[in-house]
Amino acid sequence: xxxxxxTEKASxxxxxxxxxxxxxxxxxxxxxxxxxxxxxxxxxxxACFVLNQNRYADRSLSVREAGRQLKSGIIWLWLLLPLVMNxxxxxxxxxxxxxxxxxxxxxxxxxxxxxxxxxxxLQIALMALGEEIAWRGFxxxxxxxxxxxxxxxxxTSIVFAFGHAASGDFTLVAYDLVFIMIxxxxxxxxYHKTGNLWLSTAAHFIANLAVILALVQI
Numbered sequence: 423x424x425x426x427x428x429t430e431k432a433s434x435x436x437x438x439x440x441x442x443x444x445x446x447x448x449x450x451x452x453x454x455x456x457x458x459x460x461x462x463x464x465x466x467x468x469a470c471f472v473l474n475q476n477r478y479a480d481r482s483l484s485v486r487e488a489g490r491q492l493k494s495g496i497i498w499l500w501l502l503l504p505l506v507m508n509x510x511x512x513x514x515x516x517x518x519x520x521x522x523x524x525x526x527x528x529x530x531x532x533x534x535x536x537x538x539x540x541x542x543x544l545q546i547a548l549m550a551l552g553e554e555i556a557w558r559g560f561x562x563x564x565x566x567x568x569x570x571x572x573x574x575x576x577x578t579s580i581v582f583a584f585g586h587a588a589s590g591d592f593t594l595v596a597y598d599l600v601f602i603m604i605x606x607x608x609x610x611x612x613y614h615k616t617g618n619l620w621l622s623t624a625a626h627f628i629a630n631l632a633v634i635l636a637l638v639q640i
Contacts, residue, residue, distance in 0.1 A: 439564050442470045446561060450585035460585040467556025474560065481617070482559055488620035497621065500612050504605045504629035511601040512636065522594055527637050529588040529598070546634060550626035551619075557582050557606070558613040558622050571614050579606035605629060 435443070446463040453460065474480070481487060491497050515522035537545070557578055565574035583603040587595060605626075613622040 435564050435567055439470060439474070439560075442466055443561060443564055446556070447581045450581045453584070453587045453589075460587075463585055464552050464556040467560045468552055471555050471560040474564075482613075482619045483555075484618065485620060488616075488618045488624075491616050491618060491621060497616070500608070500615070501621065501625045501628060504608050504625050505632050507601060507604055507608070508629050508633045511597075512633070515597065519594065519597055521591070522597060523637065525588070525590050525594040525598065526633070528590070529586075530634055530637065542634070543631065546631050547623075547627050550630060551623045553582075554609065554613070554619050554623040554626055558610055559619050562610050562613065566614075575607055575610035575614065578610055579603045582606045 446466055449463040449466075450460050452458075512523060512526075561581070562574050562578040565577055580603060583599045583606060586602050587599060589595075609622045609626055612625055613619065616622075
């Protein structure tokens with residue numbers, strides 16, 4: 423596996439992948455001009471991930487490997503860390519920014535509107551998997567071919583966070599983006615350490631599900 427990673431990094435990024443990275447970033451920042459099309463970046467990222475799988479021996483979606491790594495206790499701590507961060511952000515906002523939870527509720531309103539619980543859970547799972555494939559499996563991995571891993575995780579997390587930006591009070595939006603960015607760094611770290619998208623998806627899914635279920639009850 424290490425030999426494969428070194429070969430990929432040495433090869434750099436092809437022109438099509440560079441174009442896809444630029445388009446994904448541009449689409450994620452398109453909310454600044456009033457466009458709400460950030461979801462297209464995920465579609466593009468998934469498509470490019472699939473195309474790149476044909477070029478490299480990519481095992482990032484190996485269920486067996488995910489199961490093997492789950493035997494490590496430290497993995498479980500990493501998986502639960504985003505959940506802890508989300509809980510902290512919501513609890514802290516009750517004291518420093520009471521309107522934050524309402525802002526979150528508005529951001530997810532379309533997702534939870536009169537949707538059966540089973541459908542909601544499936545929707546959250548598929549969204550988490552899609553975002554992990556696009557942002558970690560493609561975007562972060564491509565950047566990792568031309569720069570050190572922490573800058574790659576950082577840039578990916580900034581673009582990922584702005585792709586989740588919602589309209590609203592500047593302070594509320596900024597507070598929201600900071601914690602989305604922190605969560606993204608954790609997802610990126612999990613993917614970097616394990617090389618497995620199922621594990622970063624699990625962390626993403628657990629964190630999102632807990633927040634959404636908590637907001638539904640508010």
